[in-house]
Amino acid sequence: MIAGMARAATTSDVFNAIAEPQRREILVLLRAGERPVTELAQELGMTQPGASKHLRVLREVGLVRDRKAGKQRLYGLDARGLRPVHEWAGGFERFWNESFDRLDAYVQDLKQTRLEEN
Amino acid sequence: MIAGMARAATTSDVFNAIAEPQRREILVLLRAGERPVTELAQELGMTQPGASKHLRVLREVGLVRDRKAGKQRLYGLDARGLRPVHEWAGGFERFWNESFDRLDAYVQDLKQTRLEEN
DNA sequence: CAATCATATGCCCATATCGGAATGCGTCAA
DNA sequence: TTGACGCATTCCGATATGGGCATATGATTG
Structure with missing residues (x-):
């Protein structure tokens, strides 16, 4: 905690969150509307856990918000942070x-x- | 080289280069004109090697260019990449x-x- | 309740990254 | 030429990161 932090936490800085190409792609996709995790993963050619992790980062910096829809969880854009x-x-x-x-x-x-x- | 890259190399992606707060500060400072490394380091409260390293990253993504001026090396802004x-x-x-x-x-x-x- | 689908988490690995300290190296001045 | 100065590079240690994989958690349905 005290010594040599490698970089500002990706979870607290928008600039850092969008430094990841796949996360930028997710944001672009979400301009078309809310999507469930699996669909995002499929369209971007990544695994479901991979998508979930990226979405978590985006959620923590506030670029994305999620909403429960039955069995699914829909992710939507909140572009204000951009x-x-x-x-x-x-x-x-x-x-x-x-x-x-x-x-x-x-x-x-x-x-x-x-x-x-x- | 083949497995699990942690992130797109900071030296090849502008988004990644500007993910670092201090590098963003350097760019802002350089809007006022060219500066030698030591001066940048001093104004931003970082060590000279620290400044040099950040400047190298910025140079490699093309956001900054350098020019020799006698004993010094002046860094200038090249904002096109932004x-x-x-x-x-x-x-x-x-x-x-x-x-x-x-x-x-x-x-x-x-x-x-x-x-x-x- | 059990089975199933959707998503999140945890763990491990390889690598990238940042800061600090020491040092190399080129340039200018005496 | 010898210092002194300005800057770059390298090595080190601590940590963050992303991907793969297995698994836990949640919610829905039968």
């Missing part, structure tokens, strides 16, 4: 629009603009 | 609005059910 991810990445938007060669000029432009504003 | 992240998360945009409504309806259902039970 909003911070979207916004964080969006904070870099202006940087991927400017090519590197232009970035320097861009910074110069900003400076110039500021000068002109004063 | 665009897929932004777009992927953006694919859920309509869902994190709808989620509220669904959740609300769900809560209403619960209340209604309880009332009927009493």
Whole structure:
């Protein structure tokens, strides 16, 4: 508990939860609506325990919620947790629009603009 | 090599690279411009080797590029790799609005059910 | 209750990962 | 050339992770 944690717990950080490709696939699938575990496992070509484990991680970070439906347990999307991810990445938007060669000029432009504003 | 990989290599997947909070902090810092390793380490309260390791990961996924400047090595942002992240998360945009409504309806259902039970 | 279907958990293994400490290595200055 | 500086790399230890497999738990039906 005290020494060298390898990484922020995947169960407490959305960024970490979506670092797993299969978990991202699950989320994409769930955009089409609620699904039982077995169906998800089948469509994604993974075992049922595998799907359950991934779903557990997604549930613990709040990206998914589950609902009992008779014998089954339906998993549904709760995408609110993805909003911070979207916004964080969006904070870099202006940087991927400017090519590197232009970035320097861009910074110069900003400076110039500021000068002109004063 | 063949059996049970724990996770997609952090060095080959942007999602995985940004799963580390400190690496995200580095990227944020670099929006202000190029920085040498020691300065990054200092501002983020990590050791120099620690910073170097994180920078290596970021470099290998292409989120950062480096340039020699005399004794120093300046790291700069290359945010293009964050665009897929932004777009992927953006694919859920309509869902994190709808989620509220669904959740609300769900809560209403619960209340209604309880009332009927009493 | 017993049998059955759906899902969750526990265990084991191989590997990845992070942090710390020591060290290698290239570059600049005296 | 010899230090000193800046950074990268390597080794180590502790831990997290994902997959496979067996099994436990839950709920439904007969």
